[in-house]
Amino acid sequence: MPSTHTPYRLLSLALLATTVLFAGCASDQYFMVPKNDLNELHAQLHGQTAELSSLLVTATARHDSLSRQHQAQTEALLLNLSRQVDNFSCPPAPAPLACPQPSPMSQADRAAADRLKGKIIVGEREKILLADTGVVYTARIDSGAETSSLDARNITRFERDGKNWVRFDVPTPSTNKDEAPTFTTLEREIVRNVRIIQSNTDSYERRAVVELQFAIGNYQQKAEFTLSDREHLTFTVLIGRNILRDVALVDVGKEFTTEIPAELLKQMGNRK
Template identity: 50%
Template sequence: MLSTSKSLAAPLLALATLLSGCAADSVLVDRYDMQGLQASVAGQNADLDYLKTTGDRHHQELTELHSESTQQIIDSINRQVKPPECPPAPKAPVCTIDASTDTGTSDRVKGKLVVGEVEKAFLVGPNFIYDARVDSGAETSSMDARNVRRFERDSQEWVRFDIPVPGKDDTFETLEREVVRNVRIIQANEQDHERRAVVELQFRIGDHEQKAEFTLSDRAHLTYPLLIGRNILRDVMLIDVGKEYSTELPRSIRTGSTRNN
């Protein structure tokens, strides 16, 4: 019996040795495969990083090329298309007077017209000559106007009014003008205020002609139908206190006006 056990031990030992050798070889083979896989993954990651870097560079180059091409197109359009220009503002029509040989007489001091407290004033349009009161105490010039009626024309406020004909009592001529603005006038000892229209009228005193704003007001109770205020005097005229009619209108106006006083 003992001899039988000894005879079996040798083969078993040999078998165990063989099996242990196979296990060791199997472990070595798996380790080598894992190292190769890791090396392959590292190589693929390096390739991906290279492709990403290359793609980013190409994208940046395309973006810069696109921006440059767009700017070239814009520059070319700007060179071919002329920028829009605003048309010049139309000049207001001005009624001129032929005074090539007779300009009237006026004294001037440092370029300013010297006027008296009363002057002959020629109103362009109706061609009337009025006695005008020159008053440095009045802020705005004033024109004697009756039956003032407001109306609308081309979405603008206009006014229709009657002015006295010089030298003819109770005789009037109707004018129409666009309203430049409105002013509020508060009369003395009155709580209510009056809304008066302001229009532009063209006139001439001596050899000076201009267009200015006049308040439309009923001046029937006053001596002079026309008042020249500071809005005209400022930087244009000087008053010689105590004098009257220190200027003279051109002969062509004095003899050719429609009506005069």
């Protein structure tokens, strides 16, 4: 396709040639040109001018045609896009996934289930029933503590029949926070003593350890409890490894996974 600038360039050259020709004729030194050659030059100039005009018309027509074609393509594209927008719809919702059928228990799973038999699952906090007080306490489960601990006040050591005993008061939690707790006084033989080293001093505290009957869920047993004043702590009872070992599995992400049977509460005269 010829460039639209070509006709203008040729026309400029023709005008330049004409100017030079007439300028030469007007100068003091005349060019002697035969008349036939001058006529031929005029004829060529006239032909080039006509050719330039034709090229200019052709280029203008070509430009108009391309403009109309481009406009038509743009309008068609916009029309197609408008139709797509008008006909747009959301895709259908996916079908709900069906839950797979549980596979038969493998041998490893069956072995793990067998290991759980006879053990209770306990959470970070559990209800514990002390048979000697007949009271249900909220106990903290701490697998890091070797021995369980019980809040005991007014601890008094004494001797009975040549053996070391201890008298202590166990608080009974009140449902009303504004009321002072009541206490149950117990006397138990000391099975052993433990030395607790204080964290802020080099001295140690000698604490008595006694055996008490308790129940967690359906599990009932007698275990050792260290007597200490836990008034400044949240929980009256702390359950350690001496109770958890071989009988319980700890799930720290749960709480109150066990429930003391109502028949057992009635039998022990629970005073909640």
